[in-house]
Amino acid sequence: MRKILSTKSAPRGHWVGDGFPVRSLLSDMEGLNEFSPFLLLDYAGPEKFGPAKRPRGVDVHPHKGFETVTIVYQGEVEHGDSTGQGGVIREGDVQWMTAADGILHKEFHSHDFTKKGGTLEMVQLWVNLPAKHKSAKPGYQSIGSGDIPVVDLPDGAGRVRVIAGSFDGVKGPAKTFTPVEVWDLRLKSGASLTLDPKAGFNVTVVVLEGEVVLNGEKELKGAARAQLSPDGGAFNLKAGSDAKILILAGEPIDEPVVAYGPFVMNTQTEIRQAMKDFNSGKFGRL
Ligand code: MN
Numbered sequence: 001m002r003k004i005l006s007t008k009s010a011p012r013g014h015w016v017g018d019g020f021p022v023r024s025l026l027s028d029m030e031g032l033n034e035f036s037p038f039l040l041l042d043y044a045g046p047e048k049f050g051p052a053k054r055p056r057g058v059d060v061h062p063h064k065g066f067e068t069v070t071i072v073y074q075g076e077v078e079h080g081d082s083t084g085q086g087g088v089i090r091e092g093d094v095q096w097m098t099a100a101d102g103i104l105h106k107e108f109h110s111h112d113f114t115k116k117g118g119t120l121e122m123v124q125l126w127v128n129l130p131a132k133h134k135s136a137k138p139g140y141q142s143i144g145s146g147d148i149p150v151v152d153l154p155d156g157a158g159r160v161r162v163i164a165g166s167f168d169g170v171k172g173p174a175k176t177f178t179p180v181e182v183w184d185l186r187l188k189s190g191a192s193l194t195l196d197p198k199a200g201f202n203v204t205v206v207v208l209e210g211e212v213v214l215n216g217e218k219e220l221k222g223a224a225r226a227q228l229s230p231d232g233g234a235f236n237l238k239a240g241s242d243a244k245i246l247i248l249a250g251e252p253i254d255e256p257v258v259a260y261g262p263f264v265m266n267t268q269t270e271i272r273q274a275m276k277d278f279n280s281g282k283f284g285r286l
Helices: 111-116 268-279
Strands: 004-009 013-016 020-027 038-049 057-063 066-074 077-081 086-089 094-098 103-109 118-128 139-143 150-152 158-164 180-187 192-195 202-209 211-214 218-221 224-228 235-239 243-250 258-260 263-265
Touching: 004 218, 020 118, 020 202, 020 224, 038 066, 038 202, 038 243, 066 077, 077 094, 086 094, 094 103, 103 111, 111 118, 118 243, 202 211, 202 218, 202 235, 211 243, 218 224, 235 243, 258 268, 263 268
Parallel strands: none
Antiparallel strands: 004 224, 013 020, 020 038, 038 118, 057 103, 066 094, 066 118, 077 086, 077 103, 094 139, 150 158, 158 180, 180 243, 192 235, 202 224, 202 243, 211 218, 211 235, 258 263
16 A cells, blocks of 8 residues: 555635635645645635625736646636736636746636625645746646546546546646646545556645545545655545545656745745846736
């Protein structure tokens, strides 16, 4: 069985802007590189918002050196960025934004969602880029729920939406710079599932909702996550209730991580340069 290295459960929440009440289930801003290539995972909501006139969210801010992946489970998020792209990310949709060389963007509840109110639930995941791609051209992939293949598990155990990588031979739509698996997994109460990601990949099991026993030994009650050894081997999930799970696996990027807020580079010098570039307007306009 793949070894459990660490777990985290029921983290205290905080607000990102005035739109996103999040719980951080993983964060590598100290540069320990223990989840590589993943840097951060914030789980926003589920939170009910009443109807309002002014959209809540986060106004213009920069990112550089990595990718942000937004997975919307409920509600609607509207995005606009300095490459001129924008749009609404709806229930089931994913936005895979490559900040790379530097981008400005804003993230708000959509106008429709703001007007009607409702429940917002989403994940934002930060995926690191290797040094040689940190200066790639910024851009984003708008991945609609219809573009994401669904694999039904045997015996009605549940299903997997393959966002990135592949599951059971079915490939996900996201184009990634390094090999990464992102699977939106639902398990029915009582179901058991054994997964065997590639040896050498770091693996994170994120239980958003429900109760899951990992490897027959560790109970994870949403919201919680476990980090598994890259040494290889299969692991088992047994659902004690209907469960909403996110499986992340990826080839570690074996390079130093120096993070400062929305900038993730390899050295302090590069962080200082990123701040200079941002302050002098090199990230474009929004
Ligand atoms: Mn952002």
